[in-house]
Amino acid sequence: MKSEPSNPSVCHLFASCGCDLSCSGKQPAWIKERPSLTVEVHPPVGLSGQSRSFRRAHLSPVTLLCFLPLNCLGREAEEAVGAPPCCTSKGLLDIVVDQLTPLQTGSFCSRTSSPHECLRMPSIFSYQSAEVDWCEGNFERSAVIAEYYNTISNVSFFVLSPALLYLNRQYCQKKAVPLYFVSGLLLLVGVFSMYFHMTLSYMGQLLDELSILWTLAVAYSFWYPQAYFPKCIKTRRHFFWLTGITTVISTLMSFIKPTLNAYALNCIAFHLLYLTWRELKKCNDKRVHRMAAVMVMWWALAITSWISDRWLCWLWQAINFPYFHSFWHVLIAMSLLYCCPLVIYFDVSYEMPSFKPKLEYWPSDSWPVVVPYVTLEEPHKQC
Numbered sequence: 235m236k237s238e239p240s241n242p243s244v245c246h247l248f249a250s251c252g253c254d255l256s257c258s259g260k261q262p263a264w265i266k267e268r269p270s271l272t273v274e275v276h277p278p279v280g281l282s283g284q285s286r287s288f289r290r291a292h293l294s295p296v297t298l299l300c301f302l303p304l305n306c307l308g309r310e311a312e313e314a315v316g317a318p319p320c321c322t323s324k325g326l327l328d329i330v331v332d333q334l335t336p337l338q339t340g341s342f343c344s345r346t347s348s349p350h351e352c353l354r355m356p357s358i359f360s361y362q363s364a365e366v367d368w369c370e371g372n373f374e375r376s377a378v379i380a381e382y383y384n385t386i387s388n389v390s391f392f393v394l395s396p397a398l399l400y401l402n403r404q405y406c407q408k409k410a411v412p413l414y415f416v417s418g419l420l421l422l423v424g425v426f427s428m429y430f431h432m433t434l435s436y437m438g439q440l441l442d443e444l445s446i447l448w449t450l451a452v453a454y455s456f457w458y459p460q461a462y463f464p465k466c467i468k469t470r471r472h473f474f475w476l477t478g479i480t481t482v483i484s485t486l487m488s489f490i491k492p493t494l495n496a497y498a499l500n501c502i503a504f505h506l507l508y509l510t511w512r513e514l515k516k517c518n519d520k521r522v523h524r525m526a527a528v529m530v531m532w533w534a535l536a537i538t539s540w541i542s543d544r545w546l547c548w549l550w551q552a553i554n555f556p557y558f559h560s561f562w563h564v565l566i567a568m569s570l571l572y573c574c575p576l577v578i579y580f581d582v583s584y585e586m587p588s589f590k591p592k593l594e595y596w597p598s599d600s601w602p603v604v605v606p607y608v609t610l611e612e613p614h615k616q617c
């Protein structure tokens with residue numbers, strides 16, 4: 235019988251011993267009812283790293299939809315079953331049935347579900363349906379969190395958002411909407427990134443990437459200096475429309491090849507750096523220059539971590555330290571902590587002529603490590 239085409243929501247079955255499923259054995263009753271069944275077996279996690287290739291055993295055509303982190307069972311599983319778990323189809327499939335939980339398989343799939351019921355699970359939400367898998371091993375520290383450190387490191391965004399709002403509260407009182415919007419969206423970036431790294435689902439990947447795109451779009455439309463508007467754009471209102479339309483088109487395009495989205499988003503950082511450089515040329519304030527340098531340093535460290543996790547994973551796995559993507563989360567949040575006050579500083583100097591922006595340091599000037607924030611001075615009071 236012809237086998238079913240590969241389905242992203244196909245049972246991602248982790249068999250730590252990489253056995254051959256074609257072996258015969260006594261099968262559970264529900265498999266007998268469906269005489270043919272497709273099971274896809276991942277190579278052992280840890281050994282395979284980011285490999286998405288499957289070893290497939292065709293017991294087709296019912297595609298068993300389940301998600302089973304058998305990789306974390308290993309020896310315990312052997313002890314629990316009393317035999318090497320995946321060296322007979324019976325052993326393996328018994329574990330499949332035993333291990334199905336609603337959490338791992340989606341709301342339609344439970345340990346009593348038949349594979350057909352599981353098939354109703356929306357595939358874009360299923361664990362590991364994303365195109366990318368970062369260097370950190372999956373399900374090593376938790377049976378429900380795929381990439382543990384990549385997930386929890388997003389806490390940095392939960393600190394970043396309120397910190398920006400609190401420190402720049404004076405600006406916020408005068409011009410509340412942009413900063414509320416941007417810090418709200420940064421919080422959303424943290425939430426979606428957590429969801430993505432926890433599940434490695436296709437939906438998680440898109441939400442993570444799109445929330446970054448939307449945050450950038452909102453930041454650009456509120457804060458992009460009028461002096462740099464394209465010639466055909468006369469007012470900020472027009473610029474809103476331009477960024478709005480660009481964002482809608484980019485959002486639709488992001489579905490075409492989600493793997494490229496992250497690269498595209500990182501390219502926007504170069505445009506931001508270019509803008510900062512142009513603004514700095516016009517600015518004499520030493521504090522602004524210093525904070526821009528610190529921002530670039532954090533960003534350089536962040537992007538280095540991101541790229542090395544993506545491209546040098548084999549090396550980090552060889553030395554047992556595949557955690558650079560979680561560093562990226564923390565470092566990029568640090569970079570944004572410096573970037574936002576700079577942007578606000580330039581916004582006040584351009585768009586709020588009745589005020590003079592001043593970069594202050596938190597907790598105080600005398601500390602070796604400081605976080606910048608913007609206060610507003612009324613120029614005539616100074617003289």
Ligand SMILES: [Zn+2]
Pocket residue numbers: 384427431559563
């Ligand atoms: Zn991430």
